[in-house]
Amino acid sequence: MSSAAPFRAYLIREEEGKIVGGFAGMTEAELDRGEVTIRVAYSSVNYKDALAATGAGRIIRRYPCVGGIDLAGTVMASADPRFVPDDQVIATSHDIGVAHHGGYSEVARIPADWVLKLPQGLSLKEAMALGTAGFTAGLAIVRMEENGLKPANGPVIVTGATGGVGSLAIDMLAGLGYHVVALTGKEAEKDYLLGLGAKEVVLRQSLDLARIKPLGKETWAGAVDNLGGDVLAWIASTMKQGGTIASIGLAASMSLNTTVAPFILRGACLLGIDSGYIGEPYRSGVWRRLTLDLRPRHLAALTRTIRFAELPSVFDDFIKARAKGRIVVAIGGE
Numbered sequence: 001m002s003s004a005a006p007f008r009a010y011l012i013r014e015e016e017g018k019i020v021g022g023f024a025g026m027t028e029a030e031l032d033r034g035e036v037t038i039r040v041a042y043s044s045v046n047y048k049d050a051l052a053a054t055g056a057g058r059i060i061r062r063y064p065c066v067g068g069i070d071l072a073g074t075v076m077a078s079a080d081p082r083f084v085p086d087d088q089v090i091a092t093s094h095d096i097g098v099a100h101h102g103g104y105s106e107v108a109r110i111p112a113d114w115v116l117k118l119p120q121g122l123s124l125k126e127a128m129a130l131g132t133a134g135f136t137a138g139l140a141i142v143r144m145e146e147n148g149l150k151p152a153n154g155p156v157i158v159t160g161a162t163g164g165v166g167s168l169a170i171d172m173l174a175g176l177g178y179h180v181v182a183l184t185g186k187e188a189e190k191d192y193l194l195g196l197g198a199k200e201v202v203l204r205q206s207l208d209l210a211r212i213k214p215l216g217k218e219t220w221a222g223a224v225d226n227l228g229g230d231v232l233a234w235i236a237s238t239m240k241q242g243g244t245i246a247s248i249g250l251a252a253s254m255s256l257n258t259t260v261a262p263f264i265l266r267g268a269c270l271l272g273i274d275s276g277y278i279g280e281p282y283r284s285g286v287w288r289r290l291t292l293d294l295r296p297r298h299l300a301a302l303t304r305t306i307r308f309a310e311l312p313s314v315f316d317d318f319i320k321a322r323a324k325g326r327i328v329v330a331i332g333g334e
Protein backbone atom coordinates (compact mmCIF):
# COMPACT_ATOMS: atom_id res chain seq x y z
CA MET A 1 0.00 0.00 0.00
CA SER A 2 1.55 3.35 -0.98
CA SER A 3 1.34 6.13 1.61
CA ALA A 4 -1.09 8.04 -0.64
CA ALA A 5 -3.47 5.09 -1.08
CA PRO A 6 -6.87 5.56 0.54
CA PHE A 7 -8.00 3.18 3.26
CA ARG A 8 -11.20 2.59 5.21
CA ALA A 9 -11.75 3.89 8.73
CA TYR A 10 -14.69 4.26 11.13
CA LEU A 11 -14.73 7.97 11.83
CA ILE A 12 -16.69 9.53 14.71
CA ARG A 13 -17.78 13.13 14.23
CA GLU A 14 -19.70 15.73 16.15
CA GLU A 15 -22.40 17.32 13.98
CA GLU A 16 -24.67 19.99 15.44
CA GLY A 17 -24.13 18.64 18.96
CA LYS A 18 -24.83 15.02 17.94
CA ILE A 19 -22.29 12.20 17.72
CA VAL A 20 -22.30 10.46 14.36
CA GLY A 21 -20.14 7.52 13.35
CA GLY A 22 -19.58 6.13 9.88
CA PHE A 23 -17.12 4.58 7.46
CA ALA A 24 -14.90 7.03 5.60
CA GLY A 25 -12.02 6.91 3.16
CA MET A 26 -8.84 8.34 4.64
CA THR A 27 -5.21 8.73 3.63
CA GLU A 28 -2.07 8.54 5.75
CA ALA A 29 -1.72 12.32 5.50
CA GLU A 30 -4.89 12.61 7.62
CA LEU A 31 -3.60 10.40 10.44
CA ASP A 32 -2.29 11.84 13.69
CA ARG A 33 1.38 12.14 14.43
CA GLY A 34 3.36 9.13 15.57
CA GLU A 35 6.49 7.21 14.77
CA VAL A 36 4.94 3.85 13.90
CA THR A 37 2.62 3.24 10.96
CA ILE A 38 0.70 0.00 11.32
CA ARG A 39 -1.41 -2.07 8.94
CA VAL A 40 -4.20 -3.01 11.34
CA ALA A 41 -5.26 -6.66 11.31
CA TYR A 42 -7.65 -6.68 14.29
CA SER A 43 -9.29 -4.36 16.76
CA SER A 44 -11.89 -5.08 19.43
CA VAL A 45 -15.01 -3.61 21.00
CA ASN A 46 -14.95 -2.44 24.61
CA TYR A 47 -17.70 -0.67 26.55
CA LYS A 48 -15.69 2.53 26.13
CA ASP A 49 -15.69 2.09 22.34
CA ALA A 50 -19.48 1.83 22.36
CA LEU A 51 -19.83 4.91 24.57
CA ALA A 52 -17.51 6.81 22.21
CA ALA A 53 -19.13 5.70 18.95
CA THR A 54 -22.71 6.31 20.04
CA GLY A 55 -22.13 9.42 22.12
CA ALA A 56 -23.75 7.65 25.11
CA GLY A 57 -20.66 8.81 26.98
CA ARG A 58 -18.59 11.87 26.14
CA ILE A 59 -15.44 9.83 25.76
CA ILE A 60 -13.89 11.43 22.71
CA ARG A 61 -11.85 14.52 23.46
CA ARG A 62 -11.14 15.54 19.87
CA TYR A 63 -13.48 15.32 16.87
CA PRO A 64 -13.37 13.88 14.30
CA CYS A 65 -11.69 10.80 15.67
CA VAL A 66 -11.29 7.29 14.31
CA GLY A 67 -12.71 5.02 17.00
CA GLY A 68 -11.20 1.88 18.49
CA ILE A 69 -9.06 1.96 21.65
CA ASP A 70 -7.28 -1.30 20.72
CA LEU A 71 -5.34 -2.42 17.67
CA ALA A 72 -3.02 -5.19 16.55
CA GLY A 73 -1.19 -5.38 13.27
CA THR A 74 2.03 -5.26 11.30
CA VAL A 75 4.47 -2.36 11.15
CA MET A 76 4.54 -0.71 7.71
CA ALA A 77 7.10 1.96 8.61
CA SER A 78 8.76 3.20 11.77
CA ALA A 79 10.79 6.29 12.59
CA ASP A 80 11.66 4.73 15.95
CA PRO A 81 14.48 2.17 16.14
CA ARG A 82 12.48 -0.07 18.50
CA PHE A 83 10.28 -1.16 15.58
CA VAL A 84 11.00 -2.23 11.99
CA PRO A 85 8.69 -3.09 9.07
CA ASP A 86 6.90 -6.44 9.44
CA ASP A 87 7.12 -6.41 13.25
CA GLN A 88 3.83 -7.62 14.74
CA VAL A 89 2.66 -5.10 17.33
CA ILE A 90 -0.22 -4.13 19.58
CA ALA A 91 -1.35 -0.79 20.97
CA THR A 92 -4.08 -0.25 23.54
CA SER A 93 -5.51 2.72 25.43
CA HIS A 94 -3.45 5.90 26.01
CA ASP A 95 -5.24 8.43 23.76
CA ILE A 96 -6.01 5.85 21.06
CA GLY A 97 -9.59 6.14 19.81
CA VAL A 98 -10.36 9.07 22.12
CA ALA A 99 -7.92 11.85 21.21
CA HIS A 100 -5.80 10.10 18.57
CA HIS A 101 -7.12 8.25 15.51
CA GLY A 102 -7.70 4.68 16.67
CA GLY A 103 -7.86 1.05 15.66
CA TYR A 104 -11.04 1.03 13.56
CA SER A 105 -8.91 1.78 10.52
CA GLU A 106 -6.99 -0.25 7.98
CA VAL A 107 -3.94 1.92 8.75
CA ALA A 108 -3.01 3.55 12.06
CA ARG A 109 -0.14 5.82 13.05
CA ILE A 110 0.76 5.61 16.73
CA PRO A 111 3.48 7.16 18.94
CA ALA A 112 6.19 4.54 19.51
CA ASP A 113 5.87 4.81 23.30
CA TRP A 114 2.29 3.46 23.05
CA VAL A 115 3.28 0.47 20.89
CA LEU A 116 4.34 -2.95 22.22
CA LYS A 117 5.76 -5.89 20.32
CA LEU A 118 3.14 -8.63 20.11
CA PRO A 119 3.70 -10.66 23.29
CA GLN A 120 5.34 -13.98 22.46
CA GLY A 121 2.83 -16.81 22.47
CA LEU A 122 -0.15 -14.70 21.36
CA SER A 123 -1.50 -14.28 17.83
CA LEU A 124 -2.65 -10.83 16.72
CA LYS A 125 -6.23 -12.08 16.99
CA GLU A 126 -5.74 -13.48 20.52
CA ALA A 127 -4.14 -10.20 21.57
CA MET A 128 -7.31 -8.40 20.50
CA ALA A 129 -9.57 -11.01 22.10
CA LEU A 130 -7.82 -9.86 25.27
CA GLY A 131 -7.48 -6.17 24.29
CA THR A 132 -8.05 -3.47 26.86
CA ALA A 133 -10.55 -5.71 28.66
CA GLY A 134 -8.00 -8.46 29.20
CA PHE A 135 -5.21 -6.07 30.06
CA THR A 136 -7.46 -4.38 32.63
CA ALA A 137 -8.59 -7.65 34.21
CA GLY A 138 -4.95 -8.73 34.39
CA LEU A 139 -3.85 -5.40 35.85
CA ALA A 140 -6.57 -5.62 38.50
CA ILE A 141 -5.38 -9.08 39.53
CA VAL A 142 -1.73 -7.99 39.63
CA ARG A 143 -2.58 -4.95 41.76
CA MET A 144 -4.79 -7.00 44.13
CA GLU A 145 -2.06 -9.60 44.54
CA GLU A 146 0.46 -6.87 45.32
CA ASN A 147 -2.00 -5.87 48.02
CA GLY A 148 -1.90 -9.34 49.56
CA LEU A 149 -4.77 -11.16 47.81
CA LYS A 150 -4.27 -14.90 47.47
CA PRO A 151 -6.68 -17.82 46.95
CA ALA A 152 -6.51 -18.90 50.60
CA ASN A 153 -7.89 -15.50 51.72
CA GLY A 154 -11.42 -16.33 50.56
CA PRO A 155 -13.87 -15.69 47.71
CA VAL A 156 -13.46 -13.03 45.04
CA ILE A 157 -16.56 -11.45 43.52
CA VAL A 158 -16.60 -10.24 39.90
CA THR A 159 -19.37 -7.85 38.84
CA GLY A 160 -20.57 -7.16 35.30
CA ALA A 161 -19.67 -10.81 35.05
CA THR A 162 -20.81 -11.58 31.50
CA GLY A 163 -19.08 -8.50 30.03
CA GLY A 164 -15.62 -8.43 28.49
CA VAL A 165 -13.62 -7.49 31.60
CA GLY A 166 -15.88 -9.63 33.80
CA SER A 167 -15.66 -12.79 31.67
CA LEU A 168 -11.89 -12.54 31.40
CA ALA A 169 -11.41 -11.75 35.11
CA ILE A 170 -13.47 -14.82 36.06
CA ASP A 171 -11.47 -17.04 33.74
CA MET A 172 -8.10 -15.70 34.97
CA LEU A 173 -8.97 -15.79 38.67
CA ALA A 174 -10.39 -19.31 38.42
CA GLY A 175 -7.22 -20.39 36.61
CA LEU A 176 -5.15 -19.04 39.51
CA GLY A 177 -7.20 -21.12 41.96
CA TYR A 178 -9.53 -18.45 43.39
CA HIS A 179 -13.08 -19.23 44.50
CA VAL A 180 -14.85 -16.87 42.09
CA VAL A 181 -18.38 -15.59 42.60
CA ALA A 182 -19.94 -14.04 39.48
CA LEU A 183 -22.49 -11.25 39.95
CA THR A 184 -24.65 -10.80 36.87
CA GLY A 185 -27.94 -9.34 35.73
CA LYS A 186 -28.43 -12.15 33.19
CA GLU A 187 -30.19 -15.15 34.67
CA ALA A 188 -29.87 -17.06 31.39
CA GLU A 189 -26.06 -16.90 31.45
CA LYS A 190 -25.48 -18.96 34.60
CA ASP A 191 -24.02 -21.91 32.65
CA TYR A 192 -21.77 -19.58 30.65
CA LEU A 193 -20.32 -18.15 33.88
CA LEU A 194 -19.90 -21.57 35.54
CA GLY A 195 -18.20 -22.71 32.33
CA LEU A 196 -15.64 -19.89 32.64
CA GLY A 197 -14.76 -21.15 36.13
CA ALA A 198 -17.09 -19.30 38.49
CA LYS A 199 -17.97 -21.44 41.52
CA GLU A 200 -21.16 -19.50 42.27
CA VAL A 201 -23.41 -17.18 40.28
CA VAL A 202 -25.40 -14.48 42.10
CA LEU A 203 -28.14 -12.48 40.40
CA ARG A 204 -27.85 -8.73 40.84
CA GLN A 205 -31.63 -8.56 41.17
CA SER A 206 -31.39 -10.68 44.33
CA LEU A 207 -29.39 -8.02 46.21
CA ASP A 208 -31.15 -5.58 48.51
CA LEU A 209 -29.25 -2.46 47.52
CA ALA A 210 -31.75 -0.13 49.20
CA ARG A 211 -30.48 -1.15 52.65
CA ILE A 212 -26.70 -1.24 52.64
CA LYS A 213 -25.27 -1.25 56.17
CA PRO A 214 -21.96 0.51 56.87
CA LEU A 215 -20.62 -2.92 57.80
CA GLY A 216 -22.40 -5.99 56.44
CA LYS A 217 -21.48 -9.66 56.69
CA GLU A 218 -17.75 -10.18 56.00
CA THR A 219 -17.77 -12.12 52.74
CA TRP A 220 -15.22 -11.11 50.10
CA ALA A 221 -11.43 -11.32 50.18
CA GLY A 222 -11.32 -9.60 46.80
CA ALA A 223 -13.59 -7.88 44.31
CA VAL A 224 -13.30 -6.90 40.66
CA ASP A 225 -15.95 -4.24 40.15
CA ASN A 226 -17.09 -3.12 36.72
CA LEU A 227 -20.27 -1.37 37.83
CA GLY A 228 -19.69 1.33 40.47
CA GLY A 229 -22.72 2.82 42.27
CA ASP A 230 -24.75 0.84 44.81
CA VAL A 231 -23.15 -2.48 43.89
CA LEU A 232 -19.71 -1.12 44.74
CA ALA A 233 -21.07 0.36 47.98
CA TRP A 234 -22.54 -3.06 48.89
CA ILE A 235 -19.25 -4.79 48.08
CA ALA A 236 -17.32 -2.32 50.26
CA SER A 237 -19.63 -3.02 53.20
CA THR A 238 -19.25 -6.80 52.82
CA MET A 239 -15.46 -7.02 52.47
CA LYS A 240 -13.54 -9.31 54.78
CA GLN A 241 -10.86 -7.88 57.10
CA GLY A 242 -7.97 -6.72 54.87
CA GLY A 243 -9.88 -7.40 51.65
CA THR A 244 -9.11 -5.65 48.37
CA ILE A 245 -11.45 -4.14 45.81
CA ALA A 246 -10.27 -3.32 42.29
CA SER A 247 -12.50 -0.51 41.01
CA ILE A 248 -12.55 -0.78 37.24
CA GLY A 249 -15.81 0.40 35.80
CA LEU A 250 -18.91 2.52 35.92
CA ALA A 251 -21.29 0.46 33.80
CA ALA A 252 -24.05 1.05 36.37
CA SER A 253 -23.03 4.39 37.84
CA MET A 254 -20.25 6.92 38.25
CA SER A 255 -21.39 7.57 41.85
CA LEU A 256 -20.20 5.93 45.02
CA ASN A 257 -22.17 6.50 48.20
CA THR A 258 -20.53 4.59 51.03
CA THR A 259 -18.97 5.12 54.46
CA VAL A 260 -15.39 4.94 55.62
CA ALA A 261 -16.27 2.05 57.98
CA PRO A 262 -14.97 -0.81 55.75
CA PHE A 263 -11.73 1.05 55.18
CA ILE A 264 -10.90 2.11 58.74
CA LEU A 265 -12.50 -0.76 60.71
CA ARG A 266 -11.77 -3.67 58.38
CA GLY A 267 -8.69 -2.34 56.59
CA ALA A 268 -10.36 -2.90 53.25
CA CYS A 269 -8.57 -1.28 50.30
CA LEU A 270 -10.14 0.35 47.27
CA LEU A 271 -7.65 0.18 44.40
CA GLY A 272 -8.23 2.34 41.36
CA ILE A 273 -7.45 0.56 38.11
CA ASP A 274 -6.52 2.78 35.18
CA SER A 275 -5.54 0.78 32.13
CA GLY A 276 -5.35 3.93 30.03
CA TYR A 277 -2.20 5.54 31.26
CA ILE A 278 -0.52 2.95 33.50
CA GLY A 279 3.15 2.77 32.58
CA GLU A 280 5.95 0.29 33.00
CA PRO A 281 6.68 -2.13 34.53
CA TYR A 282 2.94 -2.86 34.52
CA ARG A 283 2.21 -2.48 30.81
CA SER A 284 4.61 -5.10 29.48
CA GLY A 285 4.54 -7.05 32.76
CA VAL A 286 0.78 -7.60 32.63
CA TRP A 287 0.89 -8.51 28.92
CA ARG A 288 3.64 -11.06 29.70
CA ARG A 289 1.53 -12.62 32.44
CA LEU A 290 -1.42 -12.75 30.02
CA THR A 291 0.65 -15.24 28.01
CA LEU A 292 1.61 -17.22 31.13
CA ASP A 293 -0.36 -17.84 34.33
CA LEU A 294 -3.08 -15.28 33.53
CA ARG A 295 -3.74 -16.70 30.06
CA PRO A 296 -7.51 -17.28 29.90
CA ARG A 297 -8.45 -20.91 29.34
CA HIS A 298 -11.65 -20.06 27.46
CA LEU A 299 -10.48 -17.14 25.32
CA ALA A 300 -11.71 -18.56 22.01
CA ALA A 301 -15.04 -19.65 23.49
CA LEU A 302 -15.83 -16.25 25.00
CA THR A 303 -14.83 -14.32 21.85
CA ARG A 304 -16.73 -13.73 18.65
CA THR A 305 -15.14 -12.21 15.54
CA ILE A 306 -17.04 -9.79 13.34
CA ARG A 307 -16.25 -8.24 9.98
CA PHE A 308 -15.27 -4.56 9.91
CA ALA A 309 -18.54 -3.81 8.06
CA GLU A 310 -20.56 -5.23 10.99
CA LEU A 311 -18.98 -2.90 13.56
CA PRO A 312 -21.81 -0.30 13.77
CA SER A 313 -24.36 -3.03 14.55
CA VAL A 314 -22.75 -4.16 17.83
CA PHE A 315 -22.44 -0.92 19.83
CA ASP A 316 -26.04 -0.90 21.04
CA ASP A 317 -25.68 -4.22 22.89
CA PHE A 318 -22.95 -2.70 25.07
CA ILE A 319 -25.01 0.36 25.91
CA LYS A 320 -28.06 -1.78 26.77
CA ALA A 321 -26.09 -4.23 29.00
CA ARG A 322 -26.68 -7.08 26.55
CA ALA A 323 -23.01 -7.61 25.66
CA LYS A 324 -21.45 -10.95 26.48
CA GLY A 325 -17.78 -11.87 26.33
CA ARG A 326 -15.46 -10.22 23.84
CA ILE A 327 -15.81 -9.06 20.25
CA VAL A 328 -12.82 -8.98 17.90
CA VAL A 329 -13.13 -6.84 14.76
CA ALA A 330 -11.35 -8.24 11.71
CA ILE A 331 -10.13 -5.01 10.14
CA GLY A 332 -7.76 -6.50 7.58
CA GLY A 333 -7.21 -9.78 9.35
CA GLU A 334 -9.74 -12.10 7.73
Ligand SMILES: NC(=O)c1ccc[n+]([C@@H]2O[C@H](COP(=O)([O-])OP(=O)(O)OC[C@H]3O[C@@H](n4cnc5c(N)ncnc54)[C@H](OP(=O)(O)O)[C@@H]3O)[C@@H](O)[C@H]2O)c1
Pocket: 045, 046, 047, 048, 132, 133, 136, 159, 160, 161, 162, 163, 164, 165, 166, 183, 184, 185, 186, 204, 226, 227, 247, 248, 249, 250, 251, 252, 273, 274, 275, 276, 318, 320, 321, 322, 323, 324, 325
Ligand atom coordinates in the same frame (compact mmCIF):
# COMPACT_ATOMS: atom_id res chain seq x y z
N1 LIG B 1 -10.52 1.40 34.49
C1 LIG B 1 -10.14 1.00 33.29
O1 LIG B 1 -9.00 1.16 32.87
C2 LIG B 1 -11.14 0.28 32.44
C3 LIG B 1 -10.72 -0.56 31.39
C4 LIG B 1 -11.70 -1.30 30.70
C5 LIG B 1 -13.04 -1.16 31.03
N2 LIG B 1 -13.38 -0.29 32.01
C6 LIG B 1 -14.79 -0.15 32.42
O2 LIG B 1 -15.20 -1.39 32.96
C7 LIG B 1 -16.58 -1.62 32.69
C8 LIG B 1 -16.72 -2.94 31.94
O3 LIG B 1 -16.14 -2.82 30.65
P1 LIG B 1 -16.40 -3.95 29.54
O4 LIG B 1 -15.68 -3.53 28.33
O5 LIG B 1 -16.20 -5.26 30.16
O6 LIG B 1 -17.98 -3.72 29.31
P2 LIG B 1 -19.09 -4.74 28.80
O7 LIG B 1 -18.46 -5.83 28.00
O8 LIG B 1 -20.16 -3.91 28.19
O9 LIG B 1 -19.62 -5.40 30.15
C9 LIG B 1 -20.29 -4.66 31.11
C10 LIG B 1 -21.21 -5.60 31.88
O10 LIG B 1 -21.69 -4.89 33.03
C11 LIG B 1 -23.05 -5.22 33.26
N3 LIG B 1 -23.82 -3.98 33.07
C12 LIG B 1 -23.83 -3.18 31.99
N4 LIG B 1 -24.63 -2.12 32.17
C13 LIG B 1 -25.12 -2.23 33.40
C14 LIG B 1 -26.00 -1.44 34.16
N5 LIG B 1 -26.55 -0.32 33.69
N6 LIG B 1 -26.28 -1.83 35.41
C15 LIG B 1 -25.74 -2.93 35.90
N7 LIG B 1 -24.89 -3.75 35.21
C16 LIG B 1 -24.59 -3.39 33.98
C17 LIG B 1 -23.42 -6.30 32.26
O11 LIG B 1 -23.01 -7.56 32.81
P3 LIG B 1 -24.00 -8.50 33.66
O12 LIG B 1 -25.31 -8.48 32.96
O13 LIG B 1 -23.33 -9.84 33.66
O14 LIG B 1 -24.09 -7.91 35.03
C18 LIG B 1 -22.47 -6.00 31.12
O15 LIG B 1 -22.29 -7.10 30.28
C19 LIG B 1 -17.04 -0.40 31.90
O16 LIG B 1 -17.60 0.55 32.78
C20 LIG B 1 -15.76 0.13 31.29
O17 LIG B 1 -15.84 1.50 30.99
C21 LIG B 1 -12.48 0.42 32.71
